[in-house]
Amino acid sequence: MSKAVLKADHLGITFGGLKAVTDFNAEIGEHELVGLIGPNGAGKTTIFNLLTGVYQPTEGSVYLDGKSMAGKKPHQMVKAGIARTFQNIRLFKDMTVIENVKVAFNQHMKYSVFGGMLRLPSFWKEEDGIDGKARELLRVFNMEDLAQNTAKNLPYGQQRKLEIARALATGAKVLLLDEPAAGMNPTETMELMNAIATIRERFGISIILIEHDMSLVMKICERIIVIDYGQIIATGTPAEVANNPKVIGAYLGE
Amino acid sequence: MLKVKNLNVSYGAIHAIHDVSLEVNEGEIVSLIGANGAGKTTTLSTITGLKKAASGEVTLDGQNLLAMPAPKIVGLGLAHVPEGRRIFAEMTVAENLEMGAYTRRERAEVQQSIEDVYGRFPRLKERYRQVAGTLSGGEQQMLAIGRALMSRPKILLMDEPSMGLSPLLVKEIFAIIGEVNASGVTVLLVEQNAKMALSIANRAYVLETGRVVMEGDAKELMGNSEIKKAYLGA
Amino acid sequence: MKNSHKKAAASYAVNLVLVLLLFAALYFLVSSGTVNRYYADLISLVCINVTLAVSLNLVTGVLGQLVLGHAGFMLVGAYACALFTKSSALPISVSFPIGLVLAGLMSAVFGVVIGVPALRLRGDYLAIITLGFGEIIRVVANNLKITGGAMGLSGIQAIANRKNPAGMLPYAFFIAAAAIFISFAFARSRHGRAVIAIREDEIAAEASGINTTYYKLLAFVLAAFIAGVAGGLYAHHLGVIDPAKYDFNRSVEILIMVVLGGMGSITGSVISASVLTVLPEALRSFSNYRMLAYSIVLICVMLFRPTGLLGKYEFSLSGTVARFTGKKKPAAAGGVKGGGAQ
Amino acid sequence: MNVFMTQTLNGLGLGSIYALIALGYSMVYGIVKLINFAHGDIIMVGGYVVLLMMVTMGLPLWMAVIGSVLFCALAGVLIERIAYRRLLNHGAPRISLLITAIGVSIFLQNLFQLIFGSDAKSVPQMFAFPPIAIGSLQIASSTIINIVVSVLMMIGLHLLVNKSRMGKAMRATSEDAGAAMLMGINTNHTVAFTFAVGSALAAVGAVLYCNTYPQLKPVMGNLLGLKAFVAAVLGGIGSIPGAMLGGYILGVAESWTKSYISSNLTDAVVFGILIVVLLLKPTGLLGKNVKEKV
């Protein structure tokens, strides 16, 4: 495995006595695509919340490129290079598709409040640049034509993709996808799978993927981490995991 | 038992449902499948009275449902597991289940039904005092199904019950649907997971952009090549 | 992409010319006496209320947070400006503009002091806490020596007077125009985009790298600044400050202007602020019935147009001109008019 | 010490009125998330109805009270039906609802101003009890009446919401009206019922108010409503014991401020307390804090 980009070190969190995640250790290498699976309520989303600063861990810490992320707020995590999507789609519903993406470019833009309000040259220059970049990103997802549509009017599958595009726009090194294929039919799922593969290539990023659709997970993940009751119960290649009796018993079923 | 005839439904200018007709007979499991935005949820909501129809007819045991407000329809013995679960997030698991039995008055029996639900979903029993909003996605789905069963319905409408569930649980849920049906409850099932939905159902309807494009015996549809291509990912 | 710059520049130029023409027309009407001083003052009052509504729209429409203490900022600005002009030895034509800037700054300072704690809350709780701060500002002003206590301040030099009936017009008019422009421009800049994103989904905004605390405060303070300037104008328009009048009800009045016009629509704010200023004056003789009628209209508008009269529609001067001259309205080209949720 | 006790009781007496009104705010807010700014004006309506029945129609007090309670309950239901339901059922922006409520408030004030004139009307004495002597100091009988009535009302309401079927329906409707319908709950009735109860409580509040401050004017609901609303938020809006607690705290804080700090600053202190509480506990003293899970 190449050098670890993201490292979870003894991560743990309790909610009023409930140990949702305990002693979670993982290293995600550069350019790696790792699956995170486990039964409902196992703590997968919670792990994402810990990795993105939504929750502060009660123990352990997160390292990005070797630097501790302790105490960082979500937007600071994003700045550091960790972006995510949500289990329940969270788009800026009344904004256009392209504006949704542009929001995520904000942290890379520099013009000042006055530059914007007074329409100084810096405003025009950067806005033009960002417009181009946002369109480029949409093109990756075959969504360029939808740029001016209002986000809430997109079909479900497109909304999922837009959310991913927005996360990418932050310039993240690590992308966390929480059940991106939920609610999609097999055809749509296939399309999504291709998109994920493409972006990994194009942007050279690492991805952690939570998903219950095994056809997807098994096909594209290089490595899978399985958790149950907040603890890792298995890790390995898709094939290893799929044949692990613990995993079958707790998650896959016969 | 449930009859839908020439149903039309719109959201403002969007005409979501065109002349949809379908029928669910007593004791059956009927599946309604179709892509995103096909109008499955809209159909269910209209049957339950959450959404107003533009025209058409919906009857349950001969009673006209379109003229009835939702709560009354529920009183007739229809339960609906809505899309997105819609559990009462600030109530505990146990309170959610009690709410499911709102139309029933006998305390002891309600308590028994709660135990039955716990029997089906032991996870819920573990979490019975947890505030439902903090449950994981799958736990919430179990709760939603459990809550619907609490009213002891004659007919159960389910909107994508397998969404977001682990493979093991998906199997379980479908097993439960089978059991519930076996205990005499008629089921109208909306699913993305066409493979499972067709394998459990007696009959099925395929919805595309608001229209019924195919209907028939579930097993037969499963063999249909178009269906295979579009919905089974083969 | 350069094309979009040209279009934008052209549209700004058209707008500027139209605004100047409008001003010239008004100024002529007033200074020539064609329109008497009463109407001249009414025009100024309209401009002041437009400024207020537009500023509140920044928080309520663009940021999507309910604020019920806007009058407090106005009061701070009113005092800051009036106390400065009263105590300064400079001629009023110099001290007034300085006072207005001071009014805005002072109010912005209050915006920061109030915003930092208040903006940690959301929704109705934010509304309530701003209400609380607004009332405290008023009560304290009611009890301080420097603010004239309950008596308030009087003897504030009127900018429009017998000799110069159009004195207030340029200030009020151009400040309103500037407030409108700034709001438009802000909402369509990266900062405005961030603020709108927060309105749409705060959690997602944070997850997109937006420092939500900072941007919320930014919108809030900007609104406070503009409201403060409007307060300064108002003090010199009326000539007195009665702190009791800058209470919760005043805040609600401004809020109604915003919501009635259409939340997030600056055009809507401008129209409804104007109408709601002129109408009560026009109906002065029916004072008993006018409020009754007003309330019924208010309820009906909300019932049948819940998003306000204009919803989120924006009227574009230059676009209209373009349509008249037969040119096509420039499409909402990216970069120029990226006004997300507008 | 004696004075301190008296001042505290004075505060509780005033706070009882706030509390009763706050209960109405809290119930309505709890169920439809609407800050019902017209609620304060329902008290005004209740007061005028009592006055009308007692003075103009010459009815005995108890009949006037019942009449006023019924009238206000009905008015509450009507207002909900005419001015709010359409918006509630169409998922209109909540701020539109707020503005409608303000519209109703302005309407009621001006309607009553047209009917009864804008200046105050005096109210006859209601309960002619002499002041009650505790030790060397006297307490106005109204203070005691206020406290007792408000406590009784709160207990009743608490039982209603937590023990009755209607109460369950109210809680479910408040969380998710659509899902509540799926449970077989008639949400329209539930909301109407909530308005009826809230308004009836306002009528009781009106009676206590008139007994304590024998004067009515069309705009009296403004300040009173605002204070009661602050009380509701302070205690945790949506919570019944919270509304009571908030009311009492507010009343006592006012009384103490007047007697020990400065009566000029009462409102500043009241709002100061509100702000401090909200900053420390953003959902009020007894409010539940439910964070959104992502």
Add this chain to the structure above:
Amino acid sequence: SSSSTESSAPGGEPASSEDAAAPEEPPEEDDAAPTADGETIKIGGLAPLTGDVSQYGTAVDNAVKLAVADINAAGGVLGKQVEYICYDEKGDANEAVNAYNKLVNDDGVVALVGDVTSKPTEAVAQRALDDNLPMITASGTAEGITQGRPNVFRACFIDPFQGQLMASYAINKLGAKTAAILFDNGDPYSTGIADAFEAYAKENGLEIVAKEGYQTGTPDFNSQLTTIKEKNPDVLMIPVYYQDVALIAVQAKNLGLTSKMLGADGWDGVLEKIDASNVDALKDVYFCSQYSAESTDENLQSFLATYKETYGLEANMFAVLGYDAMQIMAAAINKAGSTDPDAIIAALGETNYAGLTGTTTFDESNNPVREAIITTVADGAYKFVENYKM
């Protein structure tokens, strides 16, 4: 460009006749008609016709209308009929300034009779000074109103005078040794009198044991009254307007407070705001007034009768002052011989007018030299006690 259709013609003001179960239309209805040459002299009025102090406003407005009728019947002013245009300012300074603006700049009035209460009057007086508009208030007693404003006059005595007078009365006639004050902290009228009372009391050996303020609009005075009761003062001075007086008196009674209560001109009208069942709350009360209905002056009695006949209400002190104020203004315009503001102001300064409240002349601060009368309440009615001089 005056839009006289919008202005309320005299007597046509809906609000002013609202409370008056008027048996007949106010008499000046037909006098509104312009004179043969089609011109009138417009005089503006501002008064709270609705709101908390509307009783004062309607009294003044009603009386001014009677005065206008009398003036017009006697040939008008400068040979022209007087047109009186009055707007309701609701007791609110902002409203007052806006309405003032309309009167002066749109309706084109040449003089102003108003406002009624001190706070809005003060605001308007400042505007009038800028515009050099002749102005007289019937009842605005705050000292500052006429100070430094040569164009502003008043028909009533001033607050410092009322405060001192009542303190002196408490000492000399009621034998008080200790006093407390309860006042409206948000109103300059109230604070003005309270301060004057306090200063005079201190100088003359009346101990102030408590001085309690309250915030405008509150109905609750229990805390302040409890504090006061604890000090058990001989007299309690309450220089506030009638609605609050009614509330305070009842709460004081309910708390068992027994001090004698004192008030100022704002007390006039309190009886209308207190129910018969509570009227025993008003015993041992004394307040100062500027006329007595029990006076035998013929003009006064005839005015009171006409007023009652026209409006179906008893005239109060402010009606009387309102009538005089209008007459003083009319006389000044006549004397000036034109509507030139400077001329009118000069004429006002030289006023020597024998009216319902005696002979009015103005001192160097444009205040009339007035005597005061002490009034009390007995058996649910106002009672003349005595003429009192400090």
